Amino acid sequence: AQTVTQSQPEMSVQEAETVTLSCTYDTSESNYYLFWYKQPPSRQMILVIRQEAYKQQNATENRFSVNFQKAAKSFSLKISDSQLGDTAMYFCAFRMYSGGGADGLTFGKGTHLIIQP
Amino acid sequence: DTEVTQTPKHLVMGMTNKKSLKCEQHMGHRAMYWYKQKAKKPPELMFVYSYEKLSINESVPSRFSPECPNSSLLNLHLHALQPEDSALYLCASSPGAQGRGTEAFFGQGTRLTVV
16 A cells, blocks of 8 residues: 655745645555645645656646655655745645556645745 | 536535535546545545446445446435534546546535534
8 A cells, every 4th residue: 555644734934935845655666646736725626746657857837846756755846936825735645557547546644835925 | 628516515414314416527537536535634535436437445334325327427425424424525537548647636525514
């Protein structure tokens, strides 16, 4: 079974600062996907960024980037130029790479990120 | 259209009631999911449907009964629930085939309260 660990229950930074959220995972699989999802108070889970384990290049989406260290099983999220709208719960998630493509996500416990004005 | 629509948004039900949650997507996705999320906790997988067949049941009590009438629709039938079943129920969908994208799209959830 896979496990995902987020060691920072809550973080608070000033607007425009850069913040890094940590995530480690444990798996015996060699092919898998990793995701960061954001859940604001509106409740909807929104995909922030994804990474395929077989890709060495770190994924980037505008202000969001990851540092994927496969050997260390680490997958941190960096948010640059943080904005008030980034305030949310952030979940790191793991999914196996299977032929059917229909496996559920295993989530970490989440990090509550607060952006202060 | 990248939406997963869940109805109702809020539901209060008694322990003897029967109710259903509904989830709909029109993205052509072939995998659909039910998750349960308690307050300040991550979502926990309940069921997975792949090509309209139940492929994963994470040992969910039988008072929760999923149904996938067609590739766009997913229901969760509720009967004789307990107060501890009160939670946010999230529906999600994903393409369900490799090479077509892997992320899951989530609905806004149904906030269920069992009294």
